[in-house]
Amino acid sequence: SQTIHQWPATLVQPVGSPLSLECTVEGTSNPNLYWYRQAAGRGLQLLFYSVGIGQISSEVPQNLSASRPQDRQFILSSKKLLLSDSGFYLCAWKVSRRYNSPLHFGNGTRLTVT
Amino acid sequence: QQQVKQSPQSLIVQKGGISIINCAYENTAFDYFPWYQQFPGKGPALLIAIRPDVSEKKEGRFTISFNKSAKQFSLHIMDSQPGDSATYFCAAVGGTSYGKLTFGQGTILTVHP
Structure with a gap:
């Protein structure tokens, strides 16, 4: 069966520090991968998506970047965190050849920038 | 045109009642x-889905x-x-969008015992 792993679960970082959040998917190949951010009490904002290794599309210009160094690995990064980067970050995947296949989310990383 | 508008933002229902x-x-x-x-502290999970060729789906x-x-x-x-107390998101997707879902803003449902 397919599983998605996201870590760390919580993270407290000072303003100006770097960030690296990692997500891996098991049990499937060539998935579409997504990074979402959820601010407190708000909806789901799509940040990046990837349809293959090295292929990254950005939805919102910002202080963050994403990379996909391996088929089932998706990384969210920042060189210098801002207070506004605080939020709940969710990685998700779906079967690539079926646009209407279910989107599966990880359990998220709660990031607090102080 | 890409938006999905969801309402209400929050909903309180008594146990046994109907949440809409x-x-x-x-x-x-x-x-x-x-x-x-x-659920709080967790990622969203698929609950139920429908295609427009049917008017109702029950699970x-x-x-x-x-x-x-009406596009509703x-x-x-x-x-x-x-145990149904959670945040619910509707979403929509079309065939040319690389599977990117457009989400509604969410509804926080509280069911009182």
């Missing part, structure tokens, strides 16, 4: 409409009603239970 959450969309290219349930206590002409769809939770 509504969504509306503009993009006629959308042809798959899932609902997600999210247990959860029912989606779909009105293609809704989630009904029958016999609501305290």
Whole structure:
């Protein structure tokens, strides 16, 4: 069966520090991968998506970047965190050849920038 | 045109009551409409989904009603239970979007015992 792993679960970082959040998917190949951010009490904002290794599309210009160094690995990064980067970050995947296949989310990383 | 508008933002229901959450969309290219349930501190999970060729889909206590002409769809939770207390998101996707879902803003449902 397919599983998605996201870590760390919580993270407290000072303003100006770097960030690296990692997500891996098991049990499937060539998935579409997504990074979402959820601010407190708000909806789901799509940040990046990837349809293959090295292929990254950005939805919102910002202080963050994403990379996909391996088929089932998706990384969210920042060189210098801002207070506004605080939020709940969710990685998700779906079967690539079926646009209407279910989107599966990880359990998220709660990031607090102080 | 890409938005999905969801209402209400929050909903309080007594145990055993019916919870109703509504969504509306503009993009006629959308042809798959899932609902997600999210508990605090967890990622959203697929609850139920519908395609526009049917007007209603039921799974247990959860029912989606779909009105293609009005471009509206809704989630009904029958016999609501305290364990249903969560945030619910409607979403929509079309075939040219690389599977990117457009989510509604979410509804926080509280079911009182």
